[in-house]
Amino acid sequence: MIEMIDVWKTYPNGTHALRGITVRIKKGEFVYVVGPSGAGKSTFIKLMYREERPTKGQIFVNGINLEALRERRIPYLRRNIGVVFQDFKLLPKLTVHENVAFAMEVVEAPSKQIRQRVKEVLELVKLSHKADVYPDELSGGEQQRVAIARALVNRPSVLLADEPTGNLDPETSWGIMHLLEEINNRGTTVVMATHNREIVNTMRKRVIAIENGEIVRDEQRGEYGYET
Amino acid sequence: MIEMIDVWKTYPNGTHALRGITVRIKKGEFVYVVGPSGAGKSTFIKLMYREERPTKGQIFVNGINLEALRERRIPYLRRNIGVVFQDFKLLPKLTVHENVAFAMEVVEAPSKQIRQRVKEVLELVKLSHKADVYPDELSGGEQQRVAIARALVNRPSVLLADEPTGNLDPETSWGIMHLLEEINNRGTTVVMATHNREIVNTMRKRVIAIENGEIVRDEQRGEYGYET
Amino acid sequence: MKLRTFRRHLREGVKNIGRNGWMTFASVSAVAVTLFLLGVFLILAMNVNHFMAHVESQVEIKVYLTPDAKPEQVKAVETALRNQSGIKSVVYVSKDQGMEELKKRLGDKAELLEGLEKQNPLQDRFDVKTYDPHQTPQVAEKIRQIPHVDEVQYGKGWVEKFFDFTRMVRNVGLVFIVGLAFTAMFLISNTIKITIFARRREIEIMKLVGATNWFIRWPFFIEGMLLGFLGALLPIAVLWVGYHALLDMVRQDLSLFFLDLLPVTPLMAQVSLLLVVIGMLIGMWGSLISMRRFLKV
Amino acid sequence: MKLRTFRRHLREGVKNIGRNGWMTFASVSAVAVTLFLLGVFLILAMNVNHFMAHVESQVEIKVYLTPDAKPEQVKAVETALRNQSGIKSVVYVSKDQGMEELKKRLGDKAELLEGLEKQNPLQDRFDVKTYDPHQTPQVAEKIRQIPHVDEVQYGKGWVEKFFDFTRMVRNVGLVFIVGLAFTAMFLISNTIKITIFARRREIEIMKLVGATNWFIRWPFFIEGMLLGFLGALLPIAVLWVGYHALLDMVRQDLSLFFLDLLPVTPLMAQVSLLLVVIGMLIGMWGSLISMRRFLKV
């Protein structure tokens, strides 16, 4: 369960990224976050795993008040949240396998289990053949899929995906979307920022549209909704 | 004019990215490069401005044989080619304005002219209000537009764009596409790798489809052509 | 922390040495050069100290007896001297021996003393050395009170100045060594800081993926320790070989006779231990403190 | 290169100092600490050298004349001595003055010499100093051949050993200073290498955007020079103030009377110049060579 109450975010350089966001995402929901470039989608998502802190307002994730959360507890919050970063954020000196495994090592999983599960998710994103390669030896789309694999590997209760198909061809994108849907069906809350009209309009889910830092639309089974 | 004759590329780690590419792109053409993730599109483009060198084969750009080109001449080749990198490659310690200006300083343009032209292209990509901000204070789409602005600023005779709309919403993407079309109409050769089916199918141009390192299709006024 | 996690940290720490290839090389060589410098000065300082202690140990007190002292009184003075605390050695020099010494000292002008031998005007004396040469003036003062002691000479004035000098050299040397040690520490931790600064993105990403601070720190900690250890090995080897060679050279070259260098064994072991400890401690410490800022994500 | 491009490079070089804030701080402080170390040792070495030169200048040749030398013959010897090359000063000491000296040297045992004054067995002599004390043995040999010179003394044996010692101290000092200078250069260029390594992506991007190697190098070059310059300023200031304070201290503390330190002016100017030059040269050079690998894009 994710809840934001009148959340404002102004970056240190004075940019007002979010202006009074109030929203409630229930456990197990699948939500698209849409909106023009620079609207505040990524900021909205970054607040949920506390990469950024709101200037004002309250945020609750899985019942935890992020503002009251002690510094030391943040890693434990993040372990319940899988994040696909818009810029991937892969560790450059670790191989694909090691990158994905890292998220499991962090929770001190037994190494046998790690090996098996990492193989599994790399198969899901169709990257088994690239397991021992370093991120800068991957194509853009391959890097993105590693980021997705890492977000999934711990079976988090919340999955935040920031533009997870931006570097993928439509076919691969659909493969990823079906994966996310399946994960969502197993109970994981999914929040996904996207510009992909085709996906939003085909796989109908709740759509939250942000413009200029404000929620301008919030529809169940909504459409992408920006006409050209 | 860009010409490749039986070009092969195998990366040091053994990946065969391109296998016998032969293609001729005439001056003033507009070409989409499509294909699944990891097919070799970026590699194909990287060969043209010599970020990568082919394992085998000949490449000519504007009549220059890239294989015979001396190390010292490479910068001059690149000044005639504007590149939108898939991962943007912005200089982190320079502001948006400085990043775009850098491409002009390199050719020793007068500073007055630089100021004016940079303002101009930043307006074209709708980022005038972010001119004095650093790249890591930008949203993903904003960074992408800075990369586009930098590629255009020198009015290159060839524009290589690797997935230039991957992080942009459809409306902004169309804005950028109209920009590219206009530039193309003024005589610039445009080669654009993309996954955007909507754009390819709407703005009909030559389509080169790469799969597994080989050209599988090359059509004038083609379609994106991968059905889901 | 689970055992397997600790093993994981160890493994990662060691792997990072290789992963950061060039950076590892640069920081290990900075550590090596800095510790080498420190080692050379430690060896120098300890040898200078040794040399000065040797010269200081030459300082002695000449205790002249009253001319009328009888043999048993001389014996009594000797007993008194031997019972005096802080005295290392007591040597009796009769007035005839004293005359011989004086002749030697005058060299080719000794003929001036001819004819004085029969009516020798010198006095019997004891030459006394103290355990701590710096105590010489105090001990001399006490000796003066022993009966039948006529006069006490130890180069008053000159000895105090000489000790002032050695004390100053020691103090300056200590200041230098301590300063150099701090400089070495600063340079090592500074180098490590820069290399970690270059890896701040990685640390931030680890944080964002849910790693606790200690989970991130441990491999860096181990890596830092290893860097320090590797960086200490090379200078230790070079110093060991170099000092051996120096000793050989001094032993063979007669013109360097006056150099009484310390033997290899305890000296080099002490220096090596110090270098390893400094290298490893600063390696770990440098890693830890320089990560702090990047862990706040 | 156009003038405006050069101005641009200058501007960028200066701006980079600020842009790389923390990195600049770390490398400037590494440069500062290293140069400080070098400066301290330079000052120390130059003072030790000065002290030794002072002691060496005390060495003199005692030229004894034959007892039967007449006044005009004495004059002739003096002329011969003054014409001898390499001789700095010639002082005449008559045999009566010689007796006074001997009395002083024997101190409380001077009574031994009583009665010798009338039939003074000493000889008239000249005390001769050379410009280069190390030439003493050679000069003495030549003096020996002058007519009416009976004997020549300059502490043969002892003087050679003393000069062996000072020569060794000078050589060791030189080795140390040169070694330290190279160490400083290594540490500075190493630090700069690491900071540039951390910026390799930027260099690669510049290359990909069409910059020539020299277009990229210039600002780094200027930045490196500035880093070296800034890094030299602090140690120079500290050394200047510190050396002043040291001189004051020595002047006031009587127990340090024997320290004859060099005056501030030429010494500190030389040291400062050397530090600035080393800092700037290594800063530039370090920038240039460490960029090489990253320019190959």
Ligand SMILES: Nc1ncnc2c1ncn2[C@@H]1O[C@H](COP(=O)(O)OP(=O)(O)OP(=O)(O)O)[C@@H](O)[C@H]1O
């Ligand atoms: N670290 C930052 N510092 C300052 N301003 C920032 C920072 N990050 C983002 N911004 C600004 O905040 C606004 C919202 O950014 P955000 O990244 O949330 O947009 P977005 O909706 O994700 O856009 P996109 O679709 O392009 O990714 C933008 O104007 C951006 O320039």
Ligand SMILES: Nc1ncnc2c1ncn2[C@@H]1O[C@H](COP(=O)(O)OP(=O)(O)OP(=O)(O)O)[C@@H](O)[C@H]1O
């Ligand atoms: N530097 C590299 N070293 C080794 N292999 C590489 C490197 N760059 C790319 N590859 C591999 O070469 C193949 C082609 O990569 P390329 O980046 O050209 O794909 P792409 O068509 O651009 O894919 P995408 O749409 O995902 O960007 C991929 O299998 C990729 O893993």
Ligand SMILES: [Mg+2]
């Ligand atoms: Mg975003």
Ligand SMILES: [Mg+2]
């Ligand atoms: Mg690509």
